[in-house]
């Protein structure tokens with residue numbers, strides 16, 4: 383899983399500077415961060431719509447689109463995917479409910 387995502391991240395970072403007429407990543411990158419962010423939002427909504435329609439196969443495709451566009455957005459801000467996966471690892475074993483309760487008592 384991690385290896386696949388890292389391969390995709392490497393490809394995306396390489397393609398950013400490619401010819402926009404030959405690369406979707408390059409084309410989207412030239413359209414600017416707001417456009418990339420908009421695509422992330424759109425793909426998230428499409429994933430939600432697939433889920434609410436009980437469309438499991440659709441959800442798989444929309445989730446792939448969402449992850450792909452999120453990595454394009456991370457690359458645009460030069461945030462390594464590793465940082466996100468490290469953050470998830472840091473949270474491992476910490477119940478979301480316990481974490482929320484700890485925040486409220488701050």
Ligand SMILES: N=c1c2ncn([C@@H]3O[C@H](COP(=O)(O)OP(=O)(O)OP(=O)(O)O)[C@@H](O)[C@H]3O)c2ncn1[C@@H]1O[C@H](COP(=O)(O)O)[C@@H](O)[C@H]1O
Nearest residue numbers: 390393394397400404405406407408409421446447450451
């Ligand atoms: N994983 C993906 C991937 N997932 C989705 N997409 C593209 O994302 C686009 C999203 O489709 P939309 O209809 O929402 O977008 P659109 O019509 O271009 O955008 P709008 O102007 O309508 O907003 C489609 O063109 C998909 O092909 C992807 N494009 C590329 N990759 C990976 O990125 C690599 C580099 O791609 P290029 O930069 O194109 O070489 C590829 O080898 C793949 O591994």
